[in-house]
Amino acid sequence: MTAAEIPEVVINRLPVYVRALALLELEHRDVVSSQELGRELSVTPAQIRKDLSYFGRFGKQGRGYNVQHLLDTLRTILGLDRSWKMALIGAGRLGQAILSYGGFGPQGFHVVKAFDSNPALIGRREGEIVIEDVQDLGASLQRDPVDIGIVAVPGHIAQTVIDVLVANGVRAVLNYAPIAVRVPTGVQLRQIDPVLSLQSMTYFLKQGGLTQSGDLPQLEAEASGA
Amino acid sequence: MTAAEIPEVVINRLPVYVRALALLELEHRDVVSSQELGRELSVTPAQIRKDLSYFGRFGKQGRGYNVQHLLDTLRTILGLDRSWKMALIGAGRLGQAILSYGGFGPQGFHVVKAFDSNPALIGRREGEIVIEDVQDLGASLQRDPVDIGIVAVPGHIAQTVIDVLVANGVRAVLNYAPIAVRVPTGVQLRQIDPVLSLQSMTYFLKQGGLTQSGDLPQLEAEASGA
DNA sequence: GTATGTGAACTCTTTCACAGCC
DNA sequence: GGCTGTGAAAGAGTTCACATAC
Known part of the structure; x- marks a missing residue:
């Protein structure tokens, strides 16, 4: 019943989270924050928190998410716990x-x-x-x-x-x-x-110099303010 | 300058239109309406018209779009007229x-x-x-x-x-x-x-009977009303 | 201090519906 | 009659910002 209202875009992002968490698991990381995960995946921390909130509360304030637990949970949600x-x-x-x-x-x-x-x-x-x-x-x-x-x-x-x-x-x-x-x-x-x-990328290539040699290519600016 | 305001989702759909138009061209179809194109691609006619309207007016009221002309135009827009x-x-x-x-x-x-x-x-x-x-x-x-x-x-x-x-x-x-x-x-x-x-499809497979054997699988209902 | 969870605000997309034209 | 082009409305999705918790 709740499940019916979960946006499809959210479902489509979960496997991406799973993959990142699996990597952290390999590195034996215990905990990860939405900020760190977001940096890794080029996604805003708010989006990660919002996405996860559709399924429950998995985080601990002040700490972040338990990697192992969140990974297991997402796998179960997605049906990745079977073949x-x-x-x-x-x-x-x-x-x-x-x-x-x-x-x-x-x-x-x-x-x-x-x-x-x-x-x-x-x-x-x-x-x-x-x-x-x-x-x-x-x-x-x-x-x-x-x-x-x-x-x-x-x-x-x-x-x-x-x-x-x-x-x-x-x-x-x-x-x-x-x-x-x-x-x-x-x-x-x-x-x-x-x-x-390929055919959609060429549109932007054609636009040419707009973002090319003009302004310096830079990674997403990290607003370090608040 | 106008180009800067065109949503990326729109750009990403153009290649799909190009492909459908190329098929119609092979069949020597002269004209196609947004309705027919939409049926072919499982997209609403309004979306097709709106998408195209970002780039100009290519259609003729009462008739539809000239297949050859629209195809050429979209290819040029996307940069598909070169290698x-x-x-x-x-x-x-x-x-x-x-x-x-x-x-x-x-x-x-x-x-x-x-x-x-x-x-x-x-x-x-x-x-x-x-x-x-x-x-x-x-x-x-x-x-x-x-x-x-x-x-x-x-x-x-x-x-x-x-x-x-x-x-x-x-x-x-x-x-x-x-x-x-x-x-x-x-x-x-x-x-x-x-x-x-695959990993996002399994989520929906898991949901099981919801849309499975319950209600009859049917193509997008064509509201033939208006 | 740090980071979550979440309503509310905002932004982006889609759809509606109709005037205008063929 | 039929179909486009498009403002306006509706609907989705994202981001903000802060109360809450550790």
Whole structure:
């Protein structure tokens, strides 16, 4: 009930906090203040405190936050205290790169199935898994469901693939296809789209000298006043 | 001067419009309305019109927007009417995948240099380019500048690499390293971070039945009323 | 002294709704 | 009839500033 009113932007920032806290944990830091965390992440301390306040009171006045406790709590809130099964659709060049990416496993995300339409790839073994025919995607998910779908197929097929995923119970999709897809309400969708990122940066590059050689590049001024 | 007041969120949406318009152009569509474009992109028509209005008046009342003209205009605004040089730092597994990704070139983005610290990789030819020693990054950029840096190195080196890039005139960075980095004001930074995306989706997955099997998954209801 | 937690103020975005034009 | 362009209104999100607690 409270959960329903938490802004989505806040949820999206929590993983960033988790990552910073995990680093502090490695350094055996006991306590961290919103100010220090904010400096680390280029976020205002007020924002961190406000974000956390949606979920409870985790800090101690005069001290800050207990790193271990806050980390555990945020992980639980985000559901990072368990492991998640993922299916990869598209085992071409990009798909292979995703399969061999070492960053998912340690965070509890596991690709347990992969699919392609290319006969040359179907049946091939990639590490622990065997690439299945994308024709069997629906049936395979019915037999053995996953939590998340990773879409790495060409743009013109992406929407169809996602429709099949959703029809077979997948409620979260990470889409690498460079296309705007639609999903029903209640289904989570995230785009990984480097080209869009590049294409917005060029706007600012074009603006040229504005911030370039004119004024000195400086880190966020730290108003040390109050 | 007007440009200075344009919200960044607006700029970030323009590439999405460009992509949709490019598709319509392929289909030889002459004209499109904000309503149709909005349906395609899951964006409200009002938002599209408002966004475009920051840059001028491109539409014709009663008809809509000329696809070709709007596409050309947006490309010019974003600086997509020229080509951009990029340097890749980190030519390991992820870097290789980025090098062989076919989606940059057609959009005018070209990796013209690549760097690594691994002696086994330095000097190796990858397509058109030869991998250089990351020690020479600064000197190489001085000789032959690039517009954009793509960072695909391990997290603990990313900040250092980015500092070198910035010190040598790079004003836009696409960072694949899973870490929060800092750049001076005036330098554009975009993160490509699939793990963060996954970690925010799990929050909603955890919420479970709320939108799952309860109410029927449906596309954004189209209020056909007014 | 130091730092949290939080209403209130402020700023930024989105949406509305309609005049104006095709 | 249909659709744009845009002030005005509404809604979100961020920051302030201070009472409260350690």
